[in-house]
Amino acid sequence: MSGGHESGVVAPGSATGTALVIERPGAFRLTEHSPRPPGPGEALVRVRAVGICGSDREVYQGTRPSGYVRYPLTPGHEWSGVVEAVGSGVATSLVGRKVVGEGFRNCQVCERCREGETTLCAAAYEETGFTQPGAMAPTLTLPARLLHVLPDHVDLDCAALLEPAACAAAAALRGEVRPGDRVAVVGTGTLGLLALQLLAASSPAELLAVGRWPEQRARAEACRATAYIDAGHRQDVGGFDVVVEAAGAPDSARTAASLLRRGGRLVLTGIPAPGATGLDPTDLVVRRIDVRTVFGAPPAAWAHAVRAFSAGLIDPSPLITHRLPLPDFAQALDLVGSGSPAVGKVLLFP
Structure with a gap:
C-alpha cells in the first residue's frame, strides 16, 4: 500500500x-x-x-x-x-x-x-x-x-x-482441481458452500455436496452443486478425484476419504473437537490417498477469493x-x- x-x-x-x-x-x-x-x-x-x-x-x-x-x-x-x-x-x-x-x-x-x-x-x-x-x-x-x-x-x-471465502479458496487451490474432475465437498455450512462456488469455476464434471439435512439441498444447488446427498446415506457413492472436507464433524474426515478414488486428493479444512475419528493409515497407504490440509488463508488465497468475488464467480x-x-x-x-x-x-x- x-x-x-x-x-x-x-x-x-x-x-x-x-x-x-x-x-x-x-x-x-x-x-x-x-x-x-x-x-x-x-x-x-x-x-x-x-x-x-x-x-x-x-x-x-x-x-x-x-x-x-x-x-x-x-x-x-x-x-x-x-x-x-x-x-x-x-x-x-x-x-x-x-x-x-x-x-x-x-x-x-x-x-x-x-x-x-x-x-x-x-x-x-x-x-x-x-x-x-x-x-x-x-x-x-x-x-x-x-x-x-x-x-x-x-x-x-x-x-x-470474504474471510471464509479466502479459507475456501485455500482449499480449492490445495485441491488442484482440473476441468473434468469429479469433485465432492463434505459440509454445507458457510465454508462448504463457498468452496462449492469456487470449485465450480474449475469446470468439474461433477460437483457433489454432502450435507446433514435435506433442507440444505436448495442452498447447495444455488451454490452450483450438481448433486446433493445426505452424509448418512452415501452407499455406492465414490470414485471422486478431489474431496474437500469442510464440516469439522467428528467423522467428516473419514466420510470424505471414503468418497475418493485410489490416488485421489483429500483436502481437510475443518478442525474437529477432541476425540474425532481418525483416518485409517492403512487405507491411506493402500489407496495412496494424497492428504492435504488448510489452516487459515495465506495472501494468495485471499487474492484468489477477492478476484473471484470481484468477477462475480462468488455470490x-x-x-x-x-x-x-x-x-x-x-x-x-x-x-x-x-x-x-x-x-x-x-x-x-x-
Missing part, C-alpha cells in the same frame, strides 16, 4: 456508536467507541458488516485454546468496510475505497512468511478479533498491508464473507440469512449455535 504513491496522515472523522467487548468467557459489554488514529503503515476502516462464526462462540464460551485468544477482546475477524484514514507511508488513494482484510498479524521475516505461508508464521500467534481488536466496533485500525481493495460496485454485506448472498444490530450479539451467537438448517451466515452491523 506504499511506495511510489503519495502518502501521509489523513485525520479520521468523528465516530459515534458502541463497540462490543468480551471481558472474559461468558461476559460481554457494550462500550463507547473511540477510534484509534492510524500510525505509520496503518489504515483506519469504517466497518460496514461483521460475520459471526463458530470461533466467535468459542471466544465467548471460553473453549478456544488459551494461546489463541486474549481477553478482554473486541471480536470480529470476518468483516468489510471503507477506508476512512491512513497513516504515514500509506497511499492516500486508499481513502474511500471498499476493503476487506487478512486477520493473521504475521511477522513477515521468518522462513514461512517469506515463502508466503503467513498462517504458519513462526512468531507468536496474533490475529484480528482473537488477540488483536476486531471489527465489532464502528472502526477498525490495522496494518494497511493486510487490506485487499474491492471494486466500487460490490455489495459490502456480501464482502463480509455469498444466498448464504446470508440474518442481519442484526451489534447489540443483538447474544441472539446472533444463539442463532449460530442452534444447528438449525435454516440458519446460514449471521451478520452484525456496528
Whole structure:
C-alpha cells in the first residue's frame, strides 16, 4: 500500500456508536467507541458488516485454546468496510475505497512468511478479533498491508464473507482441481458452500455436496452443486478425484476419504473437537490417498477469493440469512449455535 504513491496522515472523522467487548468467557459489554488514529503503515476502516462464526462462540464460551485468544477482546475477524484514514507511508488513494482484510498479524521475516505461508508464521500467534481488536466496533485500525481493495460496485454485506471465502479458496487451490474432475465437498455450512462456488469455476464434471439435512439441498444447488446427498446415506457413492472436507464433524474426515478414488486428493479444512475419528493409515497407504490440509488463508488465497468475488464467480448472498444490530450479539451467537438448517451466515452491523 506504499511506495511510489503519495502518502501521509489523513485525520479520521468523528465516530459515534458502541463497540462490543468480551471481558472474559461468558461476559460481554457494550462500550463507547473511540477510534484509534492510524500510525505509520496503518489504515483506519469504517466497518460496514461483521460475520459471526463458530470461533466467535468459542471466544465467548471460553473453549478456544488459551494461546489463541486474549481477553478482554473486541471480536470480529470476518468483516468489510471503507477506508476512512491512513497513516504515514500509506497511499492516500486508499481513502474511500471498499476493503476487506487478512486477520493473521504475521511477522513477515521468518522462513514461512517469506515463502508466503503467513498462517504458519513462526512468531507468536496474533490475529484480528482473537488477540488483536476486531471489527465489532464502528472502526477498525490495522496494518494497511493486510487490506485487499474491492471494486466500487460490490455489495459490502456480501464482502463480509470474504474471510471464509479466502479459507475456501485455500482449499480449492490445495485441491488442484482440473476441468473434468469429479469433485465432492463434505459440509454445507458457510465454508462448504463457498468452496462449492469456487470449485465450480474449475469446470468439474461433477460437483457433489454432502450435507446433514435435506433442507440444505436448495442452498447447495444455488451454490452450483450438481448433486446433493445426505452424509448418512452415501452407499455406492465414490470414485471422486478431489474431496474437500469442510464440516469439522467428528467423522467428516473419514466420510470424505471414503468418497475418493485410489490416488485421489483429500483436502481437510475443518478442525474437529477432541476425540474425532481418525483416518485409517492403512487405507491411506493402500489407496495412496494424497492428504492435504488448510489452516487459515495465506495472501494468495485471499487474492484468489477477492478476484473471484470481484468477477462475480462468488455470490455469498444466498448464504446470508440474518442481519442484526451489534447489540443483538447474544441472539446472533444463539442463532449460530442452534444447528438449525435454516440458519446460514449471521451478520452484525456496528
